[in-house]
Each structure stands twice: as structure tokens, then as C-alpha cells.
Amino acid sequence: MIELKNVSKTFETANGKVEAVKNVELTVDAGEIFGIVGFSGAGKSTLVRMLNGLETPTSGEVIINDVRIDTLKGKDLREQRKKIGIIFQHFNLLWSRTVLENIEFPLELIGMPKAERETKAKHLAELVGLGERINAYPSQLSGGQKQRVGIARALANDPDILISDEATSALDPQTTDEVLDLLDEINQKLDLTIVIITHEMHVIRRLADRVAVMENGRVIEQGPVSEVFTHPQEELTKRFVSSEVELPQTTDVKQIAQKLLQKNPTGKLVELRFSGQQVERPVINELSKNFPELEISILEGSIHQLADKGTLGSLFVQLNGTEQKVQAALEFLNELQVEAKVIEHG
Amino acid sequence: MDSQGLSSYFRFSDVNWPNMWEATWETIWMTVVSVAIVAVLGLLLGLLLYETAGSNKPAVKVLNWIVALFVNVFRSIPFIILIVLLLPVTQVLVGAITGAKAAIPSLVISAAPFYARLVEIAFHEVDGGVIEAADAMGATKWQIVYKVLIPESLPALVSGLTVTAISLIGYTAMAGAIGAGGLGQLAYTDGFQSYNNAITLVATAVIVIIVFIFQYIGDFSVRKIDKR
Numbered sequence: 001m002i003e004l005k006n007v008s009k010t011f012e013t014a015n016g017k018v019e020a021v022k023n024v025e026l027t028v029d030a031g032e033i034f035g036i037v038g039f040s041g042a043g044k045s046t047l048v049r050m051l052n053g054l055e056t057p058t059s060g061e062v063i064i065n066d067v068r069i070d071t072l073k074g075k076d077l078r079e080q081r082k083k084i085g086i087i088f089q090h091f092n093l094l095w096s097r098t099v100l101e102n103i104e105f106p107l108e109l110i111g112m113p114k115a116e117r118e119t120k121a122k123h124l125a126e127l128v129g130l131g132e133r134i135n136a137y138p139s140q141l142s143g144g145q146k147q148r149v150g151i152a153r154a155l156a157n158d159p160d161i162l163i164s165d166e167a168t169s170a171l172d173p174q175t176t177d178e179v180l181d182l183l184d185e186i187n188q189k190l191d192l193t194i195v196i197i198t199h200e201m202h203v204i205r206r207l208a209d210r211v212a213v214m215e216n217g218r219v220i221e222q223g224p225v226s227e228v229f230t231h232p233q234e235e236l237t238k239r240f241v242s243s244e245v246e247l248p249q250t251t252d253v254k255q256i257a258q259k260l261l262q263k264n265p266t267g268k269l270v271e272l273r274f275s276g277q278q279v280e281r282p283v284i285n286e287l288s289k290n291f292p293e294l295e296i297s298i299l300e301g302s303i304h305q306l307a308d309k310g311t312l313g314s315l316f317v318q319l320n321g322t323e324q325k326v327q328a329a330l331e332f333l334n335e336l337q338v339e340a341k342v343i344e345h346g
Numbered sequence: 347m348d349s350q351g352l353s354s355y356f357r358f359s360d361v362n363w364p365n366m367w368e369a370t371w372e373t374i375w376m377t378v379v380s381v382a383i384v385a386v387l388g389l390l391l392g393l394l395l396y397e398t399a400g401s402n403k404p405a406v407k408v409l410n411w412i413v414a415l416f417v418n419v420f421r422s423i424p425f426i427i428l429i430v431l432l433l434p435v436t437q438v439l440v441g442a443i444t445g446a447k448a449a450i451p452s453l454v455i456s457a458a459p460f461y462a463r464l465v466e467i468a469f470h471e472v473d474g475g476v477i478e479a480a481d482a483m484g485a486t487k488w489q490i491v492y493k494v495l496i497p498e499s500l501p502a503l504v505s506g507l508t509v510t511a512i513s514l515i516g517y518t519a520m521a522g523a524i525g526a527g528g529l530g531q532l533a534y535t536d537g538f539q540s541y542n543n544a545i546t547l548v549a550t551a552v553i554v555i556i557v558f559i560f561q562y563i564g565d566f567s568v569r570k571i572d573k574r
């Protein structure tokens with residue numbers, strides 16, 4: 001559906017060249033939710049702006065449904081843009097228009113008659129849960145509601161693709177989840193391809209099927225979300241993943257771990273990572289059965305649901321026993337394909 | 347020569363009310379007609395300034411430079427000089443150099459550049475994100491102008507026009523002093539030159555009232571259309 005072939009973009013500025021995007025190869029399949037994650041300045045916006053010709057690549061090809069986008073101009077480009085909906089971090093609604101009129105905006109651009117426009121816009125307002133507020137002005141809405149208007153407006157032209165550029169970054173966590181749920185619902189209901197840009201791994205976990213990680217203009221890693229979450233390859237990816245999976249426990253666990261390590265200096269603190277079916281396996285039970293003389297204390301655990309139906313669990317345990325026993329236990333875990341990471345005293 | 351005591355201000359029996367009425371209407375007529383023309387001309391010039399700003403195409407740069415020069419030159423000529431300077435032009439355009447109609451060209455030429463600058467500023471203040479959103483939805487340049495730029499900057503356009511209208515009222519009075527009619531001429535010939543201070547005072551009061559009414563209409567409209 002979307003294909004980026006060796007795409008690069010260099011900006012010429014007064015202070016020299018800025019290589020915003022470098023040699024990006026990417027395909028997005030029809031109907032999937034594709035996430036692009038990276039820190040500020042990684043080139044994410046520049047990359048997606050090339051999908052609708054707001055930016056033209058310095059080299060490489062951008063192909064959507066077998067059409068070269070990067071060479072389109074004038075009317076052809078405008079027609080192509082109508083097939084791609086975008087939602088923005090700052091909503092970019094027209095304050096001079098009501099909710100309904102904002103949703104009608106793209107329909108006015110194609111010259112749809114007023115009555116038809118209104119019916120369609122009302123329907124879309126319902127779809128995003130704003131049926132009651134169609135006559136409100138943006139200034140009277142909350143951030144989450146504004147983004148719903150943004151989503152309805154982006155859907156007005158029945159696009160094939162929806163691009164979301166940091167659409168939840170200005171929202172609080174709860175509102176973020178509501179908007180993500182809405183996007184998920186739309187993806188399923190309308191069979192829409194969604195490209196979602198974010199710097200929050202949370203958004204990727206909740207929504208995306210596949211993810212690309214960007215750093216300094218390059219895509220450094222990409223793959224199915226469950227795989228990237230369980231087996232991140234690059235340093236940056238690991239940081240992103242752990243920021244989402246491990247963040248809640250850090251300080252508490254560290255303190256308890258310190259104490260336990262002091263009490264049993266020979267014991268080993270181990271982080272176990274489960275994914276997929278292993279989450280449902282009684283791993284600890286099997287461990288204690290096989291190693292009765294090993295003392296196992298559980299510190300903390302969590303399970304995360306991934307958007308592509310994968311699950312990801314992590315468990316912090318302390319294994320106390322002789323060096324050999326602990327080593328054998330770790331090998332046993334390895335056989336069960338549970339990732340065990342020994343945490344050196346912190 | 348009449349006495350010029352302070353009480354002369356209040357000798358209202360000297361005021362010729364039908365003349366005062368006629369002068370009032372002339373002033374309002376000059377103001378309304380010139381404001382209407384200035385609104386259209388200023389909008390076009392302002393749009394031209396906005397659209398040609400910051401381009402790196404040589405032809406566009408030159409156009410921007412010419413328009414900006416025109417705007418700056420005419421904005422800096424004092425009105426009373428401009429009106430004299432334009433007498434031959436007025437003669438050609440209107441066929442006369444006195445009367446309310448003859449004041450219109452100079453009023454417009456002095457106020458349009460001023461309003462054009464305000465329009466340009468108002469357009470620049472429209473949120474760039476909204477323009478980009480319209481662009482990304484496949485809007486044409488022209489659609490962006492009349493569906494985004496103008497509606498989104500309307501409060502600023504209207505308050506700018508109010509300021510312009512009020513300074514135009516002042517200009518009509520100056521034009522009156524050299525024969526354009528209206529309250530300015532009445533105050534100058536019947537008031538000042540005839541030592542009739544009551545007429546000057548009444549003419550002043552009427553002008554102040556006209557200014558207040560324009561200000562009120564402007565403020566009211568801005569409040570009505572501003573949904574931010």
C-alpha cells in the first residue's frame with residue numbers, strides 16, 4: 001500500500017545542510033496500523049509529510065497504491081492528498097467554524113452540495129462520539145474532543161490512509177487512551193490503513209501492528225510490535241521498550257532488591273521476560289519443582305497486552321542457592337524460552 | 347469683529363441646523379464610501395503583500411518590493427499634502443476638485459496602504475498549522491484564502507478596518523478645509539472664518555459622535571465574530 005524506497009530528505013538552511021531523513025526503506029500494508037517512534041528531531045514528521053507531498057524527497061521514491069507521490073504536482077497532487085487524512089498534535093481546527101463546519105471543510109473543498117455535506121458530517125460526528133456537540137466552537141471543547149473533531153474531519157473524504165502525527169501528545173493519559181481506542185475502532189470498522197507517529201512507546205503498544213524506530217533520520221529497526229517489544233535489537237529500541245514496560249517499578253524494586261541482595265549476597269536477582277504463550281505457563285511452579293533446594297522470592301511482576309494480541313510479561317525474582325544450582329535454574333529457564341536477565345547488584 | 351469670549355461657544359442661535367445636517371451627511375457619505383473602497387483595495391494589496399512575502403523567486407521578490415514601496419511611500423505622505431498633490435489626478439478621475447466626491451481619491455489612496463499593512467499582519471497571525479492542514483487536505487491557494495485566511499483573521503480585519511475608518515473621519519475633516527464639504531469645511535468656513543464658535547463646537551461634537559458610532563459598530567462586530 002505504502003512504499004518508501006531509499007528515501008532521503010536534506011534541508012538546506014542558513015546554517016548548512018540538515019539531513020532529516022536518510023535512506024529509509026519502508027512498506028506499510030493495507031489495513032494495518034504502522035507505528036513510527038523516535039525522539040524529537042528524528043525525522044518522523046518529515047518522513048510522513050512526504051506521504052502527501054507536503055515535503056518532496058531529495059532522493060528516493062514514495063509510492064502509494066502503485067502511484068509515485070513524490071513526482072505529483074498541482075491538481076494531481078491535490079487529488080492524491082484528498083485520499084489521505086491527517087490528524088495533528090495541535091488539532092489545527094478552524095476556530096471560526098463549528099464542529100460540524102470543521103468536519104464539512106474537506107467536503108466543501110471538493111464542492112459537495114450543502115445538504116449532502118451536512119448529512120455526512122453529522123454521521124462522522126456521531127462516529128467519533130461528538131453527535132451532541134456539533135454546534136459548539138473548538139474553543140468550547142476539551143483537547144480530547146478537539147482531536148475527535150480532527151479525526152472526523154480527516155475521515156470526511158473516505159481516505160484510504162490516516163496519518164496521525166503526535167495526535168495524542170498534547171493530551172493527558174486517559175484522554176490519550178480514549179483517542180487511541182477510537183483510532184483502533186476506526187481501523188477495524190473502516191478497514192483503514194493508519195500510520196501513527198509518536199515518541200511514546202505506550203501508543204505503539206496499544207495500537208500498532210508493526211513499528212519502525214527512527215534515530216537521526218534513519219530507521220534503525222522495524223518489525224511486528226510483539227517482536228520488537230520482546231527482542232529489541234538496538235540500544236534505542238531497548239530504551240523505548242523498557243520505558244514502557246519497566247517504568248512503574250523502578251525505584252521500589254531497586255530498594256527491595258538492594259536489601260535482598262545484602263541479606264543473601266550469593267543469591268541472584270533475575271528479571272524474567274515472557275512473551276506469547278509462556279505468559280500462561282506456570283514457569284515458577286516448574287522451576288521450584290525442578291529445583292526444590294532453591295529459594296525463590298518474587299519481587300514484582302507485570303503483564304502488558306500488545307495491540308497485535310501478543311502479551312508481554314516481566315517478573316523480578318531472587319534465586320537463592322548455590323552458584324551451580326542458580327546457574328542450572330537459569331539454563332532451565334532458557335530451555336523454556338523465558339528470557340532471564342541477571343541483574344547485577346544495583 | 348464679534349467678541350470671542352467663552353460664552354461664544356454657546357450661542358447656538360447662530361447655528362444653521364439644516365447646514366449642519368447636510369455637512370454631517372457629507373462627512374458620513376465620504377467616510378462610508380472611502381471605507382468601502384479601502385476595505386476592498388486594502389484587502390487585495392494586503393493579500394498581495396502576504397502572498398509575495400518570503401519568496402525566493404526573483405519575479406515575486408520584485409513584485410513584493412514594488413508593492414511594499416508603494417504602500418510605504420503613500421503611507422508616509424501627510425494627508426493634507428497628498429490631497430494637494432493629487433489635485434490633477436482627482437480632476438481627471440472625478441472631473442472636479444471640490445465637493446465630497448472629489449475627496450474620495452485622496453482619502454482612498456492615503457488609507458488603503460495603511461489598511462493593507464494591517465491586513466498583511468492579520469494574515470500572518472493566522473495559525474500556520476491550520477493553513478498546512480488545509481493544504482494537506484488538497485485545498486487550492488484560492489480556497490485557502492477565502493476559506494481559511496479571511497475567516498480566521500476576520501476579527502483582526504474588522505478591527506483594523508475600524509481603526510482605518512476612524513482615521514478616515516479625521517481625513518475628511520482635513521479635506522473639508524480645502525473644499526471637500528462636510529463637517530470639516532463647515533467648522534472651517536462657517537465656524538473659524540466667520541468667528542462663529544458655536545458652529546465649531548457643534549461640528550466637533552457631531553464628529554466625536556460619528557467616531558463613537560463607528561467604534562461601537564466595529565467593536566460589536568468583532569465580539570460577534572470572534573469565537574476564539
Ligand SMILES: Nc1ncnc2c1ncn2[C@@H]1O[C@H](COP(=O)(O)OP(=O)(O)OP(=O)(O)O)[C@@H](O)[C@H]1O
Nearest residue numbers: 011013018020039040041042043044045046047199
Ligand atoms: N523545513 C525545514 N527546514 C529545515 N530543517 C527542517 C525543516 N523541517 C524539519 N527540519 C529538521 O529536520 C529534522 C527532523 O525534523 P522532524 O520535524 O521530521 O522531526 P520529528 O521526528 O518529527 O520531531 P518531533 O518529535 O519534534 O516532531 C530536525 O532536525 C529539524 O530541525
Ligand SMILES: [Mg+2]
Nearest residue numbers: 044045046166
Ligand atoms: Mg514531528
